[in-house]
Amino acid sequence: MKHELTCIVCPRGCLIQLVKDEEHYICTGNQCKRGEVYAIQEVTEPRRMFTTTVQIVGSKLSRCPVVSSSAIRKEDIFKIRDILDGLVIHAPIQVNDIIVENILGTGIHIIASRSIKKDA
Numbered sequence: 001m002k003h004e005l006t007c008i009v010c011p012r013g014c015l016i017q018l019v020k021d022e023e024h025y026i027c028t029g030n031q032c033k034r035g036e037v038y039a040i041q042e043v044t045e046p047r048r049m050f051t052t053t054v055q056i057v058g059s060k061l062s063r064c065p066v067v068s069s070s071a072i073r074k075e076d077i078f079k080i081r082d083i084l085d086g087l088v089i090h091a092p093i094q095v096n097d098i099i100v101e102n103i104l105g106t107g108i109h110i111i112a113s114r115s116i117k118k119d120a
């Protein structure tokens, strides 16, 4: 099976062809090893950084932006979104506070991407 994809690891955006024989992937078009690693992961277990907001109380702001500590499997995105949709956190929050530890047992944390102070 042949895959053609654009590497998104750096701005060069190499057009990569990936072909699988019986056992191995053969990668062409990439200008560095990172492109091969990206391409194989993209066709076997695609991952993305995840960002959203969660409800916060005790502040003038009603939502706190959060981000995953590393890229999560695309197939987990909707499950993680559902967990975070039902979550309410309390101000104050500091940037990089862990909001959900080891979400879905992935070893990945959901962390605050900004500080939000408590308002009276």
Ligand code: SF4
Pocket (backbone or CB within 6 Å): 007, 008, 009, 010, 011, 012, 013, 014, 029, 030, 031, 032, 033, 034, 035, 036
């Ligand atoms: S293959 Fe290497 S040089 Fe090309 S876009 Fe990917 S990271 Fe950049």
